[in-house]
Amino acid sequence: MEVKQAMDLFLSFLGKESSIPCKVRFWDGSELSFGVGPPSFVIHFKVPDALDAILLDLSIGFGEAYMRGDIEVDGDLGEVMSLAYKEDLFPKFSPRQKTYLYWLNLKHKASLKQTKKDVQAHYDRGNSFYQLWLDKGLNYSCAYSRNVGDSLEQAQLQKIHHTLHKLRLRPGQRLLDIGCGWGSLVMEAVRSCGVRTVGLTLAENQYELGCRRIEKEGLSSEAEIRLQDYREVPDEEQGTYDRIVSIGMFEHVGKENIPGFLKKVAKLLRPKGILLLHTIGRLKPEPMDTWIQKYIFPGGYIPALGETIEAAQDAGMDFLDLEDLRPHYDLTLDRWIERFEANVTQIREVMGEEFIRMWRLYLHGSQRSFRHGTLHVFQLLYSIGRREDWRLIRDN
DSSP states (O other): OOHHHHHHHHHHHHOSSOSSOEEEEOTTSOEEEESSSSOSEEEEEOSHHHHHHHHHOHHHHHHHHHHHTSEEEEEOHHHHHHHHHHTTHHHHHOTTHHHHHHHHHHHOOOOHHHHHHHHHHHHTSOHHHHHTTSOTTOOOSOOOOSSTTOOHHHHHHHHHHHHHHHHTOOTTOEEEEETOTTSHHHHHHHHHHOOEEEEEESOHHHHHHHHHHHHHTTOTTTEEEEEOOGGGSOGGGTTOEEEEEEESOGGGSOGGGHHHHHHHHHHHEEEEEEEEEEEEEBSSOOOOOHHIIIIISTTOOOOBHHHHHHHHHHTTEEEEEEEEOHHHHHHHHHHHHHHHHHTHHHHHHHHOHHHHHHHHHHHHHHHHHHHTSSOEEEEEEEEESOOTTOOSSOOO
16 A cells, blocks of 8 residues: 555545544654644554555554554553544444454364363463452452542452352352352452352463462362363252352353353252352444454453343343443553553563564453443352342442
8 A cells, every 4th residue: 555545545434523633654654643732652554564554454454564563552551442433443443343253263162171171262362461450359350449549450350349248148058150250259258258169261371270279278178169160060069059150251252152051050059049140231232343263262252231131031130130241341451551561571571572462452441441442341140039138229
């Protein structure tokens, strides 16, 4: 593509009155400025191929070129993501997106074997990596901030207690945590509520460290973590759990497995048992981001609220409550970005520069998708059978 064509293209998509002031620099040194005031960032297209790629698919094209260094961003990378959402650039730049997503989905049928492979690809990057930027409890999901200035540790512990409070656990009850990560909620449920807990994960690193943490805390008699998929929970455990919680795992189930997941949960719960489902979601179905699906969460699917509610009803569950934690994830990602950048030199030594660029883009893109895009974080509460004794208000 010639520079003149590229400049005309950006002018047609953004116009001079961009919602965020910025500057675009092309491979020959030519520049275009957009918006009013000092630029929040400068995007430098170092080779023509980088611009050609984003015309085919903005997400894949920009993401891969940024990872390679063919696109450089001077300034706030998050504001680049904000501009894409505010100016609705994704459909303008992505005429082949649906075709590419269809190809990706053909490759990732959510069988048990494929699910294990996909989950391990993301979560088994090494415990030491996650320990550098997550909280001390290694909670890799949306925190719960009562105040904007809450620390990450404080907000994640508040999320656990907010969740446990909704479940209304009583001593001696049995709790299943599907997608338990490194086991923080599993252990806190035992300590705070006196329940017996089982956690499930498919990531070997999570399983090994989680088991060591339980043993170190002296909780082995009341808590266990299994390297097991929800589909592998044996039939003899049907109807044996008083409560089931799943935080940040439902996004890995896959669209076609949503009904099966909720039917399995319904079978595992006792009559009047409670499910708390904490998941990223949308208000209506949309395709997955192509770059995220290829590089970050292979096989992932963000469920629409209606899909989840319908499948839960078909599984015989009774709806109790819905809370949207969307602004809390914006704050959580802000804390993660701060910690990631504070440790970027150490991470780069182990993972390399391309990984740094990939993860940085993932964190910033995720934050802006909650701030400006269509993503939400839902906590849905269901019972097996009608609960006439449920409180009128959600108190804390």
